[in-house]
Structures are given as structure tokens and as C-alpha cells.
Amino acid sequence: MSNLVLSQKEFTLFQHYIYEHLGINLGAQKIYLVQARLAKRVKQLGLGSFKEYYDRLTTDTSGEEFAYLSSLISTNVTSFFREAKQWDFLKAYSAALTEHPAKKLRIWSAACSSGEEPYSLAMFLDTHLAQNSAWDIKILATDVSPRVLKAAQTGTYAQKACAGIDPSLLQRYFTYEAQTHSFRIDERLKSMITFREYNLVTGNYALFKEGMFDIIFCRNVMIYFDKPTQEQLVKKFHTLLSKEGYLFIGSSEALTDMKQGFKSKGASIYQKV
Numbered sequence: 001m002s003n004l005v006l007s008q009k010e011f012t013l014f015q016h017y018i019y020e021h022l023g024i025n026l027g028a029q030k031i032y033l034v035q036a037r038l039a040k041r042v043k044q045l046g047l048g049s050f051k052e053y054y055d056r057l058t059t060d061t062s063g064e065e066f067a068y069l070s071s072l073i074s075t076n077v078t079s080f081f082r083e084a085k086q087w088d089f090l091k092a093y094s095a096a097l098t099e100h101p102a103k104k105l106r107i108w109s110a111a112c113s114s115g116e117e118p119y120s121l122a123m124f125l126d127t128h129l130a131q132n133s134a135w136d137i138k139i140l141a142t143d144v145s146p147r148v149l150k151a152a153q154t155g156t157y158a159q160k161a162c163a164g165i166d167p168s169l170l171q172r173y174f175t176y177e178a179q180t181h182s183f184r185i186d187e188r189l190k191s192m193i194t195f196r197e198y199n200l201v202t203g204n205y206a207l208f209k210e211g212m213f214d215i216i217f218c219r220n221v222m223i224y225f226d227k228p229t230q231e232q233l234v235k236k237f238h239t240l241l242s243k244e245g246y247l248f249i250g251s252s253e254a255l256t257d258m259k260q261g262f263k264s265k266g267a268s269i270y271q272k273v
């Protein structure tokens with residue numbers, strides 16, 4: 001089983017399936033990566049070839065095998081307070097908001113991975129906005145992978161993962177669990193966030209109301225999608241953002257030819273115009 005080889009023909013099947021269902025465009029050079037990541041699963045299921053696994057995947061109506069595949073294929077790397085400049089921007093933004101009468105703030109963390117992004121947002125906004133006022137803040141955190149969402153929902157992180165959190169925030173919002181050497185997030189903060197499974201490429205956008213989000217974070221995921229998929233997604237985000245709402249993307253991503261309806265605010269942040 002260890003020398004299970006993914007043939008070119010089998011790779012093409014997975015390439016098409018993954019593009020159609022995840023929006024991820026795997027170039028020809030990714031054949032070895034796909035082979036390495038899927039081989040373990042093929043073995044686990046006791047199957048004899050990648051084609052058998054493909055058949056299992058495409059005939060599974062429960063969606064469970066697709067969920068498993070998406071966890072294997074996509075990169076879930078994330079961290080607390082990732083992209084420092086964006087948090088500087090948010091500091092100024094929330095300072096400006098405190099001048100306004102309190103109101104609702106709705107945020108979508110659109111590929112939230114194991115939760116570091118939405119929890120960073122919750123800590124940040126609770127510190128800078130909610131604590132001294134009556135702001136109603138809700139964060140929707142979604143991802144295609146049930147595995148990372150499950151981790152996000154536990155809200156417990158190893159000591160190493162918490163390295164990027166300011167010690168004062170760590171003390172205020174987490175409880176240290178000596179037995180597991182981990183930090184558990186405060187329940188009140190967790191209650192600001194709703195976690196849901198959602199596929200940005202094939203998901204039903206009719207579930208959302210136009211203009212419902214003041215801020216959308218879609219960071220470090222569009223980079224895996226091809227141009228037409230990115231364009232469609234950016235258009236949808238535009239529709240879902242409130243007037244003058246903000247779209248945050250990853251620092252290695254850009255809206256270069258898709259800026260229509262947005263103006264750049266620097267640091268990979270775009271405002272709906």
C-alpha cells in the first residue's frame with residue numbers, strides 16, 4: 001500500500017472534482033501533493049486504488065467524504081492577530097465608531113479555519129468597542145472543513161498557538177488549563193460568534209441578506225481559487241456588504257482587476273463605494 005501511485009488519469013479526475021466543489025485550482029505540479037495527502041485516506045478505508053477512492057467520494061450522498069477530502073486538500077494555516085497592519089486599521093476604525101451612537105456591527109469571517117481569526121476579532125472589538133458601550137456585535141465564522149470548525153468551536157488552543165496574543169488579552173479572555181497546557185477562551189466571547197459550515201464556491205448565497213455585513217474577512221483562501229471564481233466571490237461580497245463596508249483579504253492577495261465597486265484603503269483592505 002505504501003507505493004500506491006496516483007496516475008495522471010486519476011489525478012485529472014480529482015483535479016476536476018476539487019475545482020468544481022472547492023474552487024481550488026490544482027496545477028499539474030500538485031500531483032505528488034494530492035497523492036501524499038489522499039494515500040493515507042485510501043489506506044484507512046481499506047481501498048486498493050485512488051480510482052476506488054474517487055468512486056467512493058462521488059457516490060457518497062452524505063457529504064461526509066467530501067468534508068474529509070476538503071480537510072485534506074486545503075491549507076488551514078492561521079494564527080491569532082494575523083496581518084498586523086489590518087489590526088492597526090481596525091483600531092482607528094473602532095475609535096471612529098465610538099464617536100457614533102451605539103449600533104449593530106455584523107462581521108463575517110468567511111474562511112475561519114480553526115477559529116483564531118474570529119476570536120481575534122471578538123477580543124479586539126470587545127476591548128476597543130463593546131466594553132464601554134452598548135454595541136451589539138455578532139460574528140459569523142464559516143469554513144468548508146468540519147474538522148477545523150470543530151476545533152474552532154472548542155475554543156481551546158495550545159500554548160504555542162497563543163504566542164501572538166498580547167499577554168493582557170490572554171489574561172482577560174482565556175483560562176489556562178494546566179492539565180493540557182492549553183488556553184480556553186471565555187464563554188462570553190465565544191457567544192459573540194456563530195460557527196457554521198459554508199462553502200464559498202458552491203454555497204447558497206440566498207441565505208444571506210444584501211448589505212448585511214459591515215465587515216467581511218476573507219483572508220488567505222481566494223489565493224487558491226482561479227480568477228473567475230475570485231471575481232464571482234468578490235461580487236457577492238460587494239452585494240453582502242453594507243454601505244461603506246469593508247472587505248479584508250490576505251496580504252498576498254489583491255483585487256487588482258476586480259476592484260469595481262471598491263476603493264483600496266491599503267493593507268489589503270477594500271471599502272465598498
Ligand SMILES: C[S@@+](CC[C@H](N)C(=O)[O-])C[C@H]1O[C@@H](n2cnc3c(N)ncnc32)[C@H](O)[C@@H]1O
Pocket residue numbers: 021022023070074075076077078079082110111112113114117142143144145148198199200201202218219220221250
Ligand atoms: C489558510 S486558511 C485561512 C484562515 C484565515 N482566514 C486566516 O487568514 O488566517 C484557508 C481556509 O479556507 C478554507 N477553505 C478552502 N476552500 C474553501 C471553500 N471553498 N469555502 C470555504 N472555505 C474554504 C480552508 O478549509 C481553510 O480553513
